Amino acid sequence: MSGGSTDTAPRLALRGMVKRYPGVLANDHVDLTLEAGEIHALLGENGAGKSTLVQIVYGVVKADGGSIRWNGAPVNVDGPSHARALGIGMVFQHFSLFETLTVVENVALGLETGAGDMAALAARIADVSKRYGLTLDPQARVFDLSVGERQRVEIVRCLLQDPSLIIMDEPTSVLTPQEADQLFETLRRLASEGRTILYISHKLDEIRRLCSRATILRAGQVVATCDPSVETAQSLAGLMIGVEVGPTRRGASVAGGGAELVRVEGLSMQAANPLGTPLHDVRLSVKKGEILGIAGVAGNGQNTLLSALSGEMLSPRADAVVFEGQPIGLEGARARRERGINFVPEDRLGHGAVADLSLSDNALLSGWGRWSLVRRGLVSFKKSREKAAHVVDKFSVAASGPDAVARSLSGGNLQKFIIGREILQAPRLLIAAHPTWGVDAGAAAAIHQALIALAEGGAGVIIVSQDLDELFTLSDRVAVICAGRLSESRPAHEVTAEDVGLMMGGLFDAAIAKGGSAPAETGDTLHGQ
C-alpha cells in the first residue's frame, strides 16, 4: 500500500472535525491535510485537542461532525482495527509490551490476523528492522531492552502492517539525544518511501529539524499551518500558546556559599522489584539554595534512587543519607516529610495522587503533617479543601475545584497540582521527578519559576529528568545516572548537552575525557514538555 497513491488527492484530509466533551469543545472545526511522503507535525499545548484529533483519525473516538477523506474517498473509521486495515498505524507514547516475553512474541500478540509461524515472523521482523535501521534482536526479552529499543518494537509492530500513515505520539520523550537522532533517520527513510508521518510533539527544536509542515492547534482550533523549518522556536511557541514566551534561564551565578543540606554517601541497594535497576555506590551532595539535575534514560536506577531519597525504601545504613547533619537513611517517608523533605514522584496517578479521591483528599495525602490538617486524629476537611483550592488557584490547575476527582484531571494539570502541592508546603529539600512531564509550555515556565524561587529561598532541589533542556535551564550542577551508577556532578555551565547525552548512554569516561569546554547550548529552546 505504501507509495500506492500517486493521484492528486491528499493521503488524509480532515474537514471541519468537531468533537464536544461535557463543558469543552475539544475540536472546533479542525481541518488537517496530510500529503503522501511528508512528515507533518501536530503541535499544541496540553488540552489543545491534539489527542482528540488523533483518536478520531485512529478510530478510538467518534467525531460529532466533520468529514474524513482517505486517499480522496470519504471514510468512517469505525475503530482501531478498521484504521489499521485502511493503512493507518499508530505508535503510542506509552508502550504496551509484556516485559517477560520476547520481541517476536510481543509482536505476534499485537497482530490482527494471528501470528502464524513464529520463525517466519521473526524473519519478517529482522527484515523490517534491517531495512529501516531499527536494530532489534527478535529473540530478546523485552525487560532486557532499553526504552529506545522498546520503542523500536512498537514501530516494527506498526510497520509489519505496512501502513501508509504512521502516527507518532511524542516519540522522543523517552529517548536520549542519540536515540532520537536514529529515530529521525528512520522516520525520514519511511517518509521517502511515500509514507506519511503525523508527528505529535511539544519539542519545538525537533519539529523544526524533522518536519516539513506543521499544524498548530490552540484551544481546539487550528491557529496556523506553517513550515516549521523557517520558523523559530520562539515564533512557534508564540503561535502555540498565543503569547510570546521568553526562555526561563537560570543564571550561571551559583549560590556557592550555602551549607550542605543533603549528602548521599556510598549508597548501594537493590531495587524494589527484581526487574528494577539496583544502585551502585551512589554519592551526591546538595547545598542549600542549589538545584541538582540528574539526567538519565528511564530505567537506569532513577526509581530506586528516588525511593531511597524519599524514604519509601530504606537505605542499608543510616548514614547513607544525611540530611542537615542527621543520618536519615533508616527513616521512613513520614519521618522525612516531617523534616521538610518533599517529593514529586514520576507517576502522577497511583503514586503522587490517588486517582479516585478528590483534590482536597489528595492535598491531605501529602500535606497532612506540614499543613496541620489533622488534630487529635480527626481530619479538618475544611482546611484541606482550602489548601487544595489554594494549589489549584496558585498553579492555574484546570479543575472544577477542590472536589474534582484526581482521575478527571488531564495529566498535565494533575502534574501542576502535585508540584504545587509539594512546593506550597515550603520544603527544605524538594525531590522532583520529571517536574514538567506532560505540562504545556506556559505552565512549564511557571513550574520552573516556582522551583527557582524555592531554591533562591534557600531550599535544596533535586530534579530527575530526561529532558536535557529542562535540566540545563534549572540546574546549578548536573549529574548523570546510568545502570545504577551516578556520575560526579559538574557545574551546568561547564557541561554540554552532548556530554550528557554520551553519559546517558553509559560513556562517562568518554564525556569526561572530552571535557566540558563549550557552554551549554540551551539558549533559544523552549521547554515545551
Add this chain to the structure above:
Amino acid sequence: MASHAMLLATPPLAVLLTVLSGAVLFAALGFDPIAALTAYFITPLTTTYGLGELAVKATPLAMIGIGLALGFRGNVWNIGAEGQLTLGAICAGGIALAFYGDEGPWLLPLMMVGGAAGGLAWGAVPAFLRTRFNANEILTSLMLSYVATLLLSYLVTGPWKDPDGFNFPESRLFDDQALLPIILEGTRMHLGAPLALLAVVAGWVIVARTFIGFQIKVVGLTPIAAGYAGFSQARIIWFTLLLSGGLAGLAGAIEVAGPIGQLQPSISPGYGFTAIIVAFLGRLHPVGVLLAALLMALSYLGGEQAQIELGLPLAVTGVFQGMLLFFLLASDFLVHYRLRRLAPAAA
C-alpha cells in the same frame, strides 16, 4: 469508570433479582410464589416479637459488618470473624462461669470487655502473621475460625460442661447478672442492639472524620500512594484486624449474654460469614452496613418462617443469602465491565 449512582443502585438491584429468582425457585418447588415470598419476607415483620427478633439477629451482623467493612476498605480481608466471634463468646462465657454465684453489676461489663479482648486476640494472630511473614490473612483468619469452633466444642464437652446437664454438651445457664437486659417488653431484643447502633455510629465517624479512616481508604485504593504519603500499611493491617476482631468478639459476648444465655457447641448460625455479605451489600459504608444487616437478619427469620409455614428446609436461608451475594457481585462486575460479542476469529 462506573458512576457513583450505579454503584449505589446495585445492592437494591441485587435484592430485586434475588426476590425474583426466589419466586422462580418457590414455583419450581411447587409453592405459590407470592404466598411463599410473603411468608419469607413479610410475615416475620408483622409482629412486635418478629421485629424484636430482627433486631436480635441484626445486632451481631451490624457489629461484625462494621469492623469487616473498615478492613475491606483497606484491602485487609478478615474472613475469620466467625472465629473471632466464637472466641469472644468463649471469653465472655468463661468469665460468666468463673464468677458463677459470685456476681455483681460489674460482671456484664467485664464479660463484654473480655469478649472483645478475646476476639481482638484472635484477630491479632493473622495480623502478626501477615505483617511478620506476609502470610495471607484470608487463609489464616479462616483457618483460625475452625480452631476456635473446635476449642469451644472441647470446652462445652469437657471442662465447662454443666455438671447438672445430663451430659449434654452445654455449659450451665448463666446467672441473671450475666445476662443482657431485655429492652423491649415481649421480645428478646436486648441491650446489644443499642450497642450495635453505637458501633455503626463509631464506624461512621472513623470512615468520615478520622485520619486513620482516611489512611485505610488510601491504603485500600492505592498502596503505593500510601507509601508515598508515609502511611504504614502494617499499621493499617493491625488496626483493622484488631478492630474487626474486637467487634466480632464483642458480638460473640453479646450473643452468649443475650439470646443464648449459656455456652453451646454452636453459638452462631454463621453470623461471622454472613457479615461479609453484609459489608459488601452495604457498600462498605456504615449506614449501608446497618441496612444490609437488617436485610440479612430478615433472611434468617424468613428461612425459619418458611420452615414453619411451608415445611421448607432451613437451607433456604443459605440459598437466599448465596443468591444475594451472587447477584451483587454479578451486578458490580457488569457495572464495571461491558460484555462484548467478539466476531469469530478470522482464519
